[in-house]
Amino acid sequence: MITKIGIVAGEIWHYLDKHRDVKLSELFSNLEHSKEIILMSVGWLAREGHIILEEEDYDFKVSLRRYPESRVHL
Numbered sequence: 042m043i044t045k046i047g048i049v050a051g052e053i054w055h056y057l058d059k060h061r062d063v064k065l066s067e068l069f070s071n072l073e074h075s076k077e078i079i080l081m082s083v084g085w086l087a088r089e090g091h092i093i094l095e096e097e098d099y100d101f102k103v104s105l106r107r108y109p110e111s112r113v114h115l
Contacts (some may be wrong), residue, residue: 046078047082047109049078050061050082052074053079053083053086053103054086054105056071062103062104063104065079065083090106091105091106092104092105092106094111098111
C-alpha cells in the first residue's frame with residue numbers, strides 16, 4: 042500500500058507541475074485511481090511540504106510549493 046501511495050503521489054506531482062493550481066475534484070476526475078488513494082497521496086505530499094492546500098468553494102485548491110531558484114540544491 043505504501044508503494045502505491047508513493048507512485049500515485051508522483052503522478053499527482055507531475056500533474057500539478059503540468060497544470061499548476063487544480064481543484065482536488067479535478068484530480069479525482071483526471072487520475073485513474075480511487076479517491077481514497079488520491080487523498081492518501083495528497084496527504085503524503087502535504088506532510089512532506091511538497092504541495093499547498095487551500096480551501097476554496099467547498100473544494101480544495103492544490104498546488105506545488107515553488108521554491109526560489111536560489112533554494113534549489115542540485
